[in-house]
Amino acid sequence: MQLTGAQALVKSLEMQDVEVIFGLPGGAILPVYDPIIDSSIRHILVRHEQGAGHMAEGYAHVTGRPGVAMVTSGPGATNIVTPLADAYMDSIPLVVVTGQVPSSAIGTDAFQEADITGITIGVTKHNWLVTDAADIPRVVAEAFYVATTGRPGPVLVDVPKDVSNATMDWYWPETVDLPGYRPATTPEPAAIEAATELIVTAERPVIYAGGGVLKASAAAALRELAELTGIPVVTTLMARGAFPDSHPLCLGMPGMHGNYTAVTAMQQADLLVALGSRFDDRVTGKLSAFAPRAKVIHVDIDKAEIGKVRRPEVGIVADCRLAVEALVTALRPQRAAGLLEASRLGAWSRELASWKERFPLTYDRSGPAAAAGRPGRSPRLKPQFVLETLRDATPDDTILAAGVGQHQMWASQFWRFEHPNTWVSSGGLGTMGFAVPAAIGAKVGRPDRMVWAVDGDGCFQMTAQELVTASAERIPVKIAILNNAYLGMVRQWQHMFYEERYSEVYLSPDLPDYVGWAEAMGCVGLRVEHPEEVLAAIEKANQVDDRPVVVDFRTDSMEQVFPMVPAGASNDDIVVHPSQRPGTAAGAEL
Amino acid sequence: MSPSAGPGTGAGPSGRPRHHLLSVLVENKSGVLSRVAGLFSRRGYNIFSLAVAPTDDERFSRISIVVDVDSAPLEQVVAQLDKLVNVVEITELHPDEAREAELLLVTVVADAERRAQVFQLVGVFGGQIVDVGLEEVTVMLAGSPSGLDDFEELMRPYGIIELQRTGRVALPKLGGRSPSTARREQQALESA
Numbered sequence: 001m002q003l004t005g006a007q008a009l010v011k012s013l014e015m016q017d018v019e020v021i022f023g024l025p026g027g028a029i030l031p032v033y034d035p036i037i038d039s040s041i042r043h044i045l046v047r048h049e050q051g052a053g054h055m056a057e058g059y060a061h062v063t064g065r066p067g068v069a070m071v072t073s074g075p076g077a078t079n080i081v082t083p084l085a086d087a088y089m090d091s092i093p094l095v096v097v098t099g100q101v102p103s104s105a106i107g108t109d110a111f112q113e114a115d116i117t118g119i120t121i122g123v124t125k126h127n128w129l130v131t132d133a134a135d136i137p138r139v140v141a142e143a144f145y146v147a148t149t150g151r152p153g154p155v156l157v158d159v160p161k162d163v164s165n166a167t168m169d170w171y172w173p174e175t176v177d178l179p180g181y182r183p184a185t186t187p188e189p190a191a192i193e194a195a196t197e198l199i200v201t202a203e204r205p206v207i208y209a210g211g212g213v214l215k216a217s218a219a220a221a222l223r224e225l226a227e228l229t230g231i232p233v234v235t236t237l238m239a240r241g242a243f244p245d246s247h248p249l250c251l252g253m254p255g256m257h258g259n260y261t262a263v264t265a266m267q268q269a270d271l272l273v274a275l276g277s278r279f280d281d282r283v284t285g286k287l288s289a290f291a292p293r294a295k296v297i298h299v300d301i302d303k304a305e306i307g308k309v310r311r312p313e314v315g316i317v318a319d320c321r322l323a324v325e326a327l328v329t330a331l332r333p334q335r336a337a338g339l340l341e342a343s344r345l346g347a348w349s350r351e352l353a354s355w356k357e358r359f360p361l362t363y364d365r366s367g368p369a370a371a372a373g374r375p376g377r378s379p380r381l382k383p384q385f386v387l388e389t390l391r392d393a394t395p396d397d398t399i400l401a402a403g404v405g406q407h408q409m410w411a412s413q414f415w416r417f418e419h420p421n422t423w424v425s426s427g428g429l430g431t432m433g434f435a436v437p438a439a440i441g442a443k444v445g446r447p448d449r450m451v452w453a454v455d456g457d458g459c460f461q462m463t464a465q466e467l468v469t470a471s472a473e474r475i476p477v478k479i480a481i482l483n484n485a486y487l488g489m490v491r492q493w494q495h496m497f498y499e500e501r502y503s504e505v506y507l508s509p510d511l512p513d514y515v516g517w518a519e520a521m522g523c524v525g526l527r528v529e530h531p532e533e534v535l536a537a538i539e540k541a542n543q544v545d546d547r548p549v550v551v552d553f554r555t556d557s558m559e560q561v562f563p564m565v566p567a568g569a570s571n572d573d574i575v576v577h578p579s580q581r582p583g584t585a586a587g588a589e590l
Numbered sequence: 591m592s593p594s595a596g597p598g599t600g601a602g603p604s605g606r607p608r609h610h611l612l613s614v615l616v617e618n619k620s621g622v623l624s625r626v627a628g629l630f631s632r633r634g635y636n637i638f639s640l641a642v643a644p645t646d647d648e649r650f651s652r653i654s655i656v657v658d659v660d661s662a663p664l665e666q667v668v669a670q671l672d673k674l675v676n677v678v679e680i681t682e683l684h685p686d687e688a689r690e691a692e693l694l695l696v697t698v699v700a701d702a703e704r705r706a707q708v709f710q711l712v713g714v715f716g717g718q719i720v721d722v723g724l725e726e727v728t729v730m731l732a733g734s735p736s737g738l739d740d741f742e743e744l745m746r747p748y749g750i751i752e753l754q755r756t757g758r759v760a761l762p763k764l765g766g767r768s769p770s771t772a773r774r775e776q777q778a779l780e781s782a
């Protein structure tokens with residue numbers, strides 16, 4: 001069967017069971033957009049290529065399947081570099097197809113030429129410039145294989161226009177042949193045995209669960225391991241939902257804005273069982289002071305992560321699920337032999353419980369501080385209150401996306417994550433503007449679930465145009481803007497570390513008019529200024545299922561995220577909420 | 591700096607070797623060199639020298655990289671390199687387990703007065719005069735990197751006009767496959 005390169009490309013994507021492509025056409029990718037008309041694959045036309053990339057990420061986050069985006073050469077391709085970098089940092093499988101100028105024009109500074117394979121070498125797991133139409137099925141098969149196996153990640157396939165237009169004899173490769181690519185899978189029995197010994201003898205162990213647990217579908221195995229051993233679990237920003245927040249062994253999120261118990265448990269631990277986590281600086285704080293007495297078992301599918309930051313006593317290079325299952329199998333006899341009695345961790349559990357009780361996540365719920373300076377008016381609307389209300393007014397399995405900033409940290413802190421793959425957040429790159437398109441992609445992947453995005457006013461302005469895409473495609477996502485009129489996280493740093501000298505962080509609460517903007521984009525727009533209106537607005541939004549909803553929550557500009565470990569400080573110097581500091585009466589002003 | 595403490599042998603202040611030679615077999619795909627070189631700059635690893643050419647199998651090339659491991663632990667460099675899809679195999683070659691070689695071209699002042707001395711040194715090192723000018727000569731010398739360091743230092747006083755080295759290449763020593771071991775093994779087999 002003779003096909004054009006373009007037809008072969010679309011057919012190859014069909015062979016990979018792609019159900020949706022997020023994209024936007026242009027000159028160099030035109031040939032590929034023609035067979036799209038006849039394809040079974042759904043195409044979602046975005047308004048900016050960055051949106052396509054983040055949608056593909058959101059889709060991948062919640063489905064575990066690779067997200068696919070397609071854009072044209074030059075500016076189309078460079079517009080999707082940020083999502084590639086984001087996916088690379090957070091190990092999200094993406095396949096991005098870019099059009100390229102014709103082969104004969106490459107290297108001549110042709111119209112809309114950009115060396116996108118060169119540009120993206122550092123932010124993709126691998127990329128390909130296709131030089132022959134006959135290579136297309138092979139390259140597509142390789143691209144999906146590389147994106148989804150081992151440590152997942154983004155890949156890019158660059159297709160010159162003449163290659164799309166050329167003809168080839170169709171075939172489909174049954175296998176891929178990549179002599180230099182050998183992803184790890186099963187753990188070494190010796191390493192499992194060594195890890196088992198450390199686990200049995202530890203007195204203050206903590207499981208440090210990272211995003212790899214979700215990538216490897218290891219949440220159930222993790223729960224088994226925790227329950228078998230009685231070891232408490234912290235879930236990093238990338239692992240929220242990998243272990244239920246309601247579980248008695250769950251300590252919640254560690255790190256710069258983690259809760260006191262999670263942070264301090266790691267500091268005081270004598271054993272860290274790191275599962276698919278990478279000792280990120282936002283988790284460790286000052287590295288030389290991090291978990292100084294802990295031995296480390298580090299499970300990661302990426303060998304280069306083992307010892308990159310912290311040298312483990314036991315390194316296990318393997319798929320996280322297989323490794324955890326192997327640990328469970330190895331520990332069962334120990335349990336039967338009475339070596340894992342809960343009582344062995346009694347002192348540790350009591351200590352953790354006392355921290356939980358003394359230092360829960362908290363904020364000024366009402367009272368004089370919240371109403372200060374507003375005589376006769378209702379207290380200021382606290383962002384945490386909005387999140388708690390939203391959490392309690394939505395189903396357990398709601399998917400929550402977030403932007404980057406204070407609102408993201410509050411969302412991670414105050415939500416209760418009970419299920420894997422319900423949290424869609426940009427961790428490693430910290431990309432403002434992630435929330436709206438990622439939520440749209442998530443809703444496309446899981447139309448059966450309710451999808452909310454919690455966004456900042458700053459973030460929302462970076463990618464809000466994708467709500468036009470959502471309206472046009474009838475993708476009913478819901479956006480809660482925690483509108484504090486500031487680049488709040490930056491403001492917080494200027495407050496704490498630059499003597500309240502606020503430089504270029506003010507945004508205004510009503511420029512733009514978010515409700516008017518939402519309506520102009522075909523969404524329902526709501527505004528909430530007072531605590532007593534919060535629930536009604538959320539319930540109203542929950543009932544809309546034929547278009548997106550945007551709720552503009554006018555939240556307190558002064559609110560800060562606590563606890564906080566200042567950048568570069570030791571986790572021991574965690575700064576708790578003012579009301580929890582020694583000698584402070586609860587509810588005192590900051 | 592004495593010649594033997596020069597970059598060729600590369601002992602760090604602590605006395606441990608600062609330079610490691612990695613022999614990296616890569617697929618002969620376009621852009622593979624920039625993937626490898628880019629990884630080093632991206633991750634802040636220093637390349638001391640780099641030599642690349644196709645192998646006898648046209649699908650593969652071999653890149654010989656001398657890494658300055660003060661910039662990162664070798665193990666981490668190797669693990670990151672290994673993640674590149676086009677990198678097929680990485681071998682670390684310890685100087686005492688490898689045959690290393692490098693090529694040097696140097697144009698040095700050799701006026702009538704000093705020409706004989708220069709020629710003599712070239713002869714001692716087994717180099718070759720490849721070009722002769724009125725007041726200078728160009729010498730080619732192949733050999734061990736430390737020998738090249740020594741030669742370079744000895745040429746310096748005469749006035750080096752231009753110098754180019756290729757960076758080192760290496761293959762593992764035959765070790766177990768050397769004629770003497772092979773014979774011993776054979777004898778052991780026969781007597782058994």
Ligand SMILES: Cc1ncc(C[n+]2csc(CCOP(=O)(O)OP(=O)(O)O)c2C)c(N)n1
Nearest residue numbers: 405406407432456457458459486487488489
């Ligand atoms: C693309 C991008 N630019 C800049 C930053 C730096 N940055 C981190 S948080 C933040 C403020 C975000 O403001 P907003 O969306 O209003 O969220 P808030 O912190 O107020 O909740 C900024 C500017 C970033 N993370 N991403």
Ligand SMILES: [Mg+2]
Nearest residue numbers: 456457486488
């Ligand atoms: Mg804000």
